[in-house]
Structure formats: C-alpha cells, structure tokens
Amino acid sequence: MTRWHLTAVLSVLGLATNCGPKGAGPKGPEAKAYGAALVEVSGGKQVAAIGTTLDQPLVVQVNDAQGGAVAGAAVSFRAGGGATVIPPEGLTGNDGQLTVSVALGGVAGRYQVTAITRDKAGKTIEWRTEEIALGYQQNLGRQLNDRYCSRCHDPESTAERVSNHDNLNAKPHAFTDGAFLNNVSDADLTSIITHGGAALNKSPEMPPYGGTLGKADIEALMAYIRAVADPPYRLKGLVYASN
Ligand code: HEC
Structure with a gap:
C-alpha cells in the first residue's frame, strides 16, 4: 500500500512540475498542422521491471475531425513518478503518428503517461495511459x-x-x-x-x-x-x- 501511495504522490508531482503556464517550459517543435483527436496506436499498459525501458515503443496518432491522420502536429509527453519519455515531444509523421520510448522509474507501481496536442483554436487535447513497473x-x-x-x-x-x-x-x-x-x-x-x-x-x-x-x-x-x-x-x- 505504501508503494502505491508513493507512486501516486510522485505522479501528482510529475504533473505539477510540468503543468506551468503556457510557454513557461522548454519550447517544443513548432506545429505545422493541428488535429482534433489524439489516439493510441500501441504501447499502452505494458508491464516491465522497475528502472527498465519498455519493450515496445509508445505510438500515438493525431487525427482530424473526420478521423484522417494529421501530419506535422506537435505532441508532447508527460510522465509521472520519475519515468521518462524519449523524445519528450515531436511532430507527427506522414502517417499522423509519433513513436517514443518510455523508461520506467525506480519505484514499483503504475506510471501515468500523458500525451498532449492542441487543436487549431489552441485547446489542449490529452490522452493518457498507464505503464506498470514491477518490483x-x-x-x-x-x-x-x-x-x-x-x-x-x-x-x-x-x-x-x-x-x-x-x-x-x-x-x-x-x-x-x-x-x-x-x-x-x-x-x-x-x-x-x-x-x-x-x-x-x-x-x-x-x-x-x-x-x-x-x-x-x-x-x-x-x-x-x-x-x-x-x-x-x-x-x-x-x-x-x-x-
Ligand atoms: C494447463 C492449463 C493451465 C495452466 C498451465 C495453469 N492454469 Fe490456472 N487455471 C486453469 C483453468 C482451466 C482454470 C479454471 C478452473 C475453473 O474455473 O474451473 C484455472 C484457474 C486458475 C485460478 C483461479 C482463477 C481463474 O482463473 O479462474 C488461478 C489463480 C490460477 N489458475 C493460477 C495459475 C497459476 C499461478 C499458474 C502457473 C503456476 C496456472 N494457473 C497454470 C488452467 C491452467
């Protein structure tokens, strides 16, 4: 139980430190296009030992309102509890997808990974998954x-x-x-x-x-x-x- 609490607290801290006002953090790549939805292609809910990189990459896709892939949309990632996403941000390719790898932190538990993009009006679109680190x-x-x-x-x-x-x-x-x-x-x-x-x-x-x-x-x-x-x-x- 303590373990869960610790991970929970770390997740919250991870969010808090990355949630500054717009423009406060390091500037990601400039978006060339904007989507309306962010979906997972693969790589959510994986299970791996603490302190290791997940076997499979995490792949997300930005779509427009009709469900078509959007190339050149900017996506950034946040991970809680000392997990890291590499690279932490990037532009979607011609297939609308961005592929990143996730390294888990040193504490057993669930690590929340959030992907964020913006629509044309600047509204934030978030998608979230969890990866599990085993002690x-x-x-x-x-x-x-x-x-x-x-x-x-x-x-x-x-x-x-x-x-x-x-x-x-x-x-x-x-x-x-x-x-x-x-x-x-x-x-x-x-x-x-x-x-x-x-x-x-x-x-x-x-x-x-x-x-x-x-x-x-x-x-x-x-x-x-x-x-x-x-x-x-x-x-x-x-x-x-x-x-
Ligand atoms: C040859 C196939 C087989 C193998 C190998 C096997 N199980 Fe099962 N296990 C079953 C079946 C079939 C049931 C369902 C029994 C029922 O509901 O009547 C079951 C039921 C269970 C249950 C009860 C919950 C459930 O799924 O209904 C647990 C817990 C369990 N197994 C654990 C294990 C563990 C741990 C191992 C490995 C050490 C293992 N099993 C290996 C076939 C297997």
Missing part, C-alpha cells in the same frame, strides 16, 4: 508466469508460445482480469495454485503446483497477479485515481 518479487512472479502459467492463462499467442487457452473447457482468467481476480483472496489464490482445480471442485485442467513451486514462488506469482490487475487491486480512494 523484484513481482518480476520473479512474471518469469514464473511466463514459464508455467501463461500458456493457459494468456489467451493471446506470442512468437515464443502458442496459447492453449481456447482448447480448455473451463476458461482460466487472464491475470490482468482485476474485475474477477481482485475479489479472490490471497488464501484462495494460494490454495488453487498449490492444490489445483480438482481439489477445489473446479476444473482439473488447472494443475496443482505445490510439488513444483515453493512458497516463495507462489507468493511471487500472487504479487505479480496483484500488480498487473486491471482495474488495479485495492487502489480505491487514492487521489491519483481521480486524475
């Missing part, structure tokens, strides 16, 4: 997940792994499914991971891991599951949530 234990959990769990729990296949999700009769939840997993207690998570589905009158397709994984491994997996939950696990009521 040591959570990152260990992520590695165990890659090795043992994701082939069934992640419905998406990747270059390295074909998902088995669609072949199962009972559909396991993705670990990002906070709407479901936030309501499962730590005790119940430990129990199903240790003893498998059959022991809990659930599908025997969920194997027991008590013989393969130690207590610390199972705790790391739980820490990972809590860290990637969307909506976030126990974040209700923090100032940050209303930003």
Whole structure:
C-alpha cells in the first residue's frame, strides 16, 4: 500500500512540475498542422521491471475531425513518478503518428503517461495511459508466469508460445482480469495454485503446483497477479485515481 501511495504522490508531482503556464517550459517543435483527436496506436499498459525501458515503443496518432491522420502536429509527453519519455515531444509523421520510448522509474507501481496536442483554436487535447513497473518479487512472479502459467492463462499467442487457452473447457482468467481476480483472496489464490482445480471442485485442467513451486514462488506469482490487475487491486480512494 505504501508503494502505491508513493507512486501516486510522485505522479501528482510529475504533473505539477510540468503543468506551468503556457510557454513557461522548454519550447517544443513548432506545429505545422493541428488535429482534433489524439489516439493510441500501441504501447499502452505494458508491464516491465522497475528502472527498465519498455519493450515496445509508445505510438500515438493525431487525427482530424473526420478521423484522417494529421501530419506535422506537435505532441508532447508527460510522465509521472520519475519515468521518462524519449523524445519528450515531436511532430507527427506522414502517417499522423509519433513513436517514443518510455523508461520506467525506480519505484514499483503504475506510471501515468500523458500525451498532449492542441487543436487549431489552441485547446489542449490529452490522452493518457498507464505503464506498470514491477518490483523484484513481482518480476520473479512474471518469469514464473511466463514459464508455467501463461500458456493457459494468456489467451493471446506470442512468437515464443502458442496459447492453449481456447482448447480448455473451463476458461482460466487472464491475470490482468482485476474485475474477477481482485475479489479472490490471497488464501484462495494460494490454495488453487498449490492444490489445483480438482481439489477445489473446479476444473482439473488447472494443475496443482505445490510439488513444483515453493512458497516463495507462489507468493511471487500472487504479487505479480496483484500488480498487473486491471482495474488495479485495492487502489480505491487514492487521489491519483481521480486524475
Ligand atoms: C494447463 C492449463 C493451465 C495452466 C498451465 C495453469 N492454469 Fe490456472 N487455471 C486453469 C483453468 C482451466 C482454470 C479454471 C478452473 C475453473 O474455473 O474451473 C484455472 C484457474 C486458475 C485460478 C483461479 C482463477 C481463474 O482463473 O479462474 C488461478 C489463480 C490460477 N489458475 C493460477 C495459475 C497459476 C499461478 C499458474 C502457473 C503456476 C496456472 N494457473 C497454470 C488452467 C491452467
């Protein structure tokens, strides 16, 4: 919980220091065109270890009112909590897109990244996403997940792994499914991971891991599951949530 509070405070500070009056900060590139909307192409909601650069770049696009791509629009980025966006501003290319990379800060938690552009009238258009930084234990959990769990729990296949999700009769939840997993207690998570589905009158397709994984491994997996939950696990009521 302290961790979340800290990240929350840092996010707010990050916003505050970058929110000066118009023209106070470093001047970005001069806009050659203006759009009406800012959308994400890819790269939001990634998960990586603290202090690392996200695997995938963040790509945003500026569109006009008809949904057509706008080249030469100026976009600037703000990131909270010590995360950095490189470059912090730029002009969209011929495809209307701007690609940046995001380096996470040193504290585990969620980092808010905001992209900003202006329309012809000078009105600010903002788009916002979150990237998740994992601490040591959570990152260990992520590695165990890659090795043992994701082939069934992640419905998406990747270059390295074909998902088995669609072949199962009972559909396991993705670990990002906070709407479901936030309501499962730590005790119940430990129990199903240790003893498998059959022991809990659930599908025997969920194997027991008590013989393969130690207590610390199972705790790391739980820490990972809590860290990637969307909506976030126990974040209700923090100032940050209303930003
Ligand atoms: C062979 C496929 C498979 C693998 C591998 C697997 N699971 Fe599951 N898991 C399932 C299925 C199927 C269910 C749903 C059981 C039900 O609802 O009856 C499930 C359910 C769960 C649940 C209860 C929540 C839910 O999704 O319904 C948790 C927690 C869980 N698994 C954790 C893990 C962890 C952690 C690992 C890796 C250490 C893992 N599972 C590996 C198939 C798998």
